[in-house]
Amino acid sequence: MTETLFRQLFYTSRSMPGVDVDHILQQSRHNNAVDGITGLLWHDGTHFLQVIEGPDSSVAETYARIANDPRHSELTILSDRPVEKREFGYWSMERATRSLNDGEAVLARIERRLAGAPEALRAAFTAAAQR
Numbered sequence: 001m002t003e004t005l006f007r008q009l010f011y012t013s014r015s016m017p018g019v020d021v022d023h024i025l026q027q028s029r030h031n032n033a034v035d036g037i038t039g040l041l042w043h044d045g046t047h048f049l050q051v052i053e054g055p056d057s058s059v060a061e062t063y064a065r066i067a068n069d070p071r072h073s074e075l076t077i078l079s080d081r082p083v084e085k086r087e088f089g090y091w092s093m094e095r096a097t098r099s100l101n102d103g104e105a106v107l108a109r110i111e112r113r114l115a116g117a118p119e120a121l122r123a124a125f126t127a128a129a130q131r
């Protein structure tokens with residue numbers, strides 16, 4: 001019997017100034033729907049945090065494209081592991097500002113959306129959001 005596993009990859013990167021995040025999201029939604037990728041993309045003006053999950057080969061191909069994208073640099077993989085079921089069965093974008101009130105609201109939303117995620121992922125998102 002074959003066990004079906006998804007691959008879940010979580011990375012952070014430094015974004016180019018003035019990057020058009022809406023355009024990235026638009027491209028991603030289209031491609032990810034075709035490729036069976038789900039996840040979460042978060043941007044605070046200077047850094048991205050992204051989770052991509054799906055079939056192993058789709059994640060590998062998608063991450064290879066993303067890693068070559070000049071709109072960001074310094075990609076650091078924080079976690080790369082098999083999961084039995086998707087933990088981010090949606091695609092979402094959060095934009096955090098550095099102002100405290102907005103930051104708290106955004107943190108609360110991220111926390112809600114990460115409710116089913118492993119503790120290490122939640123901690124990494126929270127740390128990055130407070131940076």
Ligand SMILES: Cc1cc2nc3c(=O)[nH]c(=O)nc-3n(C[C@H](O)[C@H](O)[C@H](O)COP(=O)(O)O)c2cc1C
Pocket residue numbers: 024027028029031032041048050052062065066067068069071072
């Ligand atoms: C931070 C960041 C996240 C991205 N996430 C995705 C993604 O999840 N899926 C995707 O297909 N492309 C993503 N992209 C865009 C890819 O790097 C690439 O531009 C795109 O896949 C090319 O698509 P196209 O050939 O349809 O134009 C991302 C780019 C950046 C900078």
